[in-house]
Every structure is written in C-alpha cells, then in structure tokens.
Amino acid sequence: MEKVKLVPFSGNQSAAYAMKQIEPDVVAAYPITPQTEIVMGFSQYVADGKVKTEMIPVESEHSAMSACIGASAGGARTMTATSSQGLALMWEMLYIAASTRLPIVMPVVNRALSGPINIHCDHSDTMGTRDSGWLQIYCENAQEVYESMILAVRIAEHPDIQLPVMVCQDGFITSHAVEGVQLFDDKTVKDFIGEYKPRFSLLDIEHPVTVGPLDLQDYYFEHKMQQSDAMKRTLSIIPDIFSEFEKKFGKKHNFVEGYKLEDAEVAICALSSTAGTARGVVDKLRKDGHKVGLLKPRFFRPFPKDAILKSLSKIKALAVLDRSESFSAGGGPLFTEVEAAFYNEKSNPLIADYIYGLGGRDIFEADIENVFRQLIDIAKSGKVKEKIQFIGVRE
C-alpha cells in the first residue's frame, strides 16, 4: 500500500490551500476572527505569485459579497471567506448571490454571533443563513474542510445546480488546531474541478445580458420555483459528484456519515467537530456493551432527509446536538428539522434536543456520555422527560 503523506495543517490552512489549488479567478474578502488565516494565507499565495487570482481586499463583508456577486456575474470563478458578524453583514447579499444563481464558494469558520460579543465557536452564524438559498457543508476536521472545498466547486458550478456553497468548520476548534492533512496534487485537483464555464458573463459584449432586474408579481415566483427545484435536485445530482470524487481521489463522501449505527439502539446526531468527540464516546460505550451509534450530517442544506431517515430507521432514542439556539422556544435548528423529518414515518425514535457549546463553551466526552446514558434510559422507559436540555450551562 502506498504510504499516505500528511502535512500539518490547521482547518484554515486547509481551506486556503484548497483555494490555492482551485485558483479562482477572483477572491474578494475581508479578514475576521477566526477566519483571518484563510484570507491571510491566500493573500500570501497571491503576493508570492503562486496563483493568478485577482484578490480584492474590500472594506467590509457586505462589500466582499457584493464584489463576489459582481465578479461571478462577470463570469469569474469566485470565492470569499468569512465568520460570524462578517456573515451577518453579508446577509442581504447572500440571498442575492443565491437567487441570482451564482456559484460562489465560501468557507465559513463558525463563530458565535454577537451579542454579547464572542469570537468562539458555535453555529448561530450559518444556521441563521439556512434559508438564504446557499448549500451548507459542515466539516468535522481539517481533512474534510480541504476535500469539501474541492467538492464544493463542482457542486456549485454544476449546470443543473448553479447555487453558492458554504463550507463550514468549527471556529478555533478546527480552524486553528493543527492536524495531519492528506493533500492531493495540483493537477488532479485542477482536472477534477475542470475549467469554469460560466453560463453568461457581463463582460461578454457580444451577448449582452441584464443581471438582477426588477422582478415583480409576474415572474418573481417563477424564479423562486426554479431555485426551489434546483435545491431539490441537488439531492440527486451531488451523489454523482461524490462518486466522481471517490474515483479521482479514493475518498468517500456522503450527505450523512453514520458510525456504528447498524445495530445501534440509541444514537446521537451532531454536526462538525463534536461528531469527532462523540465517536470516541461511542467506542468507549461499545466496549461496555452498549449499542450506541452516531450520525453526522455532512450537509444541512440541502437537508438530507431521506439519508437521515434511512440511517436512523432502527433507532429507539435519538439525541440531536445543536450548537446554536434558534430562540423558537422549541429547540435548536438541527433538532426541529430532524424531528420534523420523522413526522408521518411508520416508526420513529423518541427524540430529545441538547443545546450545547454556545460561544465556544467546551463539550467534553463526559457530557456526551451523559447524553448517551439518558438516551439508554429513554429507550428503556419509552419516555422523554425533558425534550430540550442545555449541556454545560451553569445553574
């Protein structure tokens, strides 16, 4: 077997390195903690002449996304990166990028939204944008960040998708921790992503077009229908891109990743880095003879309902771990959607929501073990005593 060569990279370095290999035509970005190293690292590649990318150092994230929209409408393969308040400042432009069907790729380093002001990890920033029309991939570690960046380009630019993609990683936990990352060679990456063929360009004066015109009662709804249809179609198109990726790089990807679910009676569903911690707890409890498993959704948009249902079909009790609170008085965003997915299904598990880790509050193996023990009780008693709990908050 060929020995795999690993390089020590943080999540941010992985994202920046993927951007170097992808070599987009335009990057317009503004640095923000904890995403800063992505912009810093990529700027260095530009300064060193390693890429031919036009780098636009803008004065705000609103301008960053605006410049990306302009560049993408000009036919350029376009990227940016952000976190938290930066994503919030992009808000109106996020919707415009998606509804104008511009295949922009954006690493987002998840960070709590103010206030009170906080720079550490939670998912409130990207969860807030879940209805913006962007696809969202959540990454457990630096390796996933690297591979997802490359996948994201193909997904966004697919002729039947044409939608922007966020590649999310946990602020500091993933973005700043150094791990061994297996990198692919430049040529294979370039071959996989191919040459960008925009469906139009504002710079093509032979074929003048209008981008973003007023769209009132007579056609706005039709354009929203197209957008809805495109997002629905991603569910059938993306698996082909996964297969191609596997053929090219020998790495498997899927909408969800299950761990020891085959014979599991109880399971935890968690996004991003927490899935890594939970996997360790699964192993520990398995040694003690408990039938526990883990489901890590890789995508939140599109919401991979069928894959989730299929993976959890035999589970008796399920805990959804939410690293954000949606202030609905009814649980976090991952929980509400996972629970809703089971509605009208013939069999469904008892489900409880555990909101954790807000503002970077650590979640420990002991916390997750406690959740599993509660799940075992729930499965035994057939009752969920507390539907929504908060892990790690002081009384």
Added chain:
Amino acid sequence: MSGKNRQKGWKDIPIGGLIDKGGTAKEYKTGDWRTFCPVRDESKCINCMICWAYCPDSAIKTKDGKMTGFDLDYCKGCGICASVCPVKCIKMEKEEK
C-alpha cells in the same frame, strides 16, 4: 392567465432572473396594467391636443395635427386624458380581460 396572453412558466425562462439579451424593454407592453380603457367620442373632440400634452405615457396617437386614438400597448388607463379634456369627449370604461 390563459390564451395568447399567457406568460412563460418557470421551466421556460432563464434562471436567476437573468435577461438573456439586450433591448427587451420594447417588448414590455405596459398597457396590460390597465383596468379602465379610454374611449373617445370623435364627434365631440376639438383636437385641442391637451390630452396629448398631459398623457404621461405618450399614448395619444396623432396624425396631421389631429387626435386619432390611443396606443393601447402603453396606455395604463390612468384617466388623466379624460380628466383634462375640456369638452369631456373621453370616458374611462372598465375593460374586460
């Protein structure tokens, strides 16, 4: 909407609100916004051209110094012509679509 006025469906238009060619504004007939249609009693009209001067959509048709009718592709039915007509020869009538 039905018949010849039917607008295109979501599968038949460019995605993302793109207008995929130039000069399409001339195909946009704002007359279809109209609810009330101006109707002129030619026998009363004195060809004073006050309606022509006031019409905000340049929808009063003229020939050789005479008022000849309305350009219904662009008349939005605002009724200004009927209002300013000194001999009240223009009536606004509800249009059946």
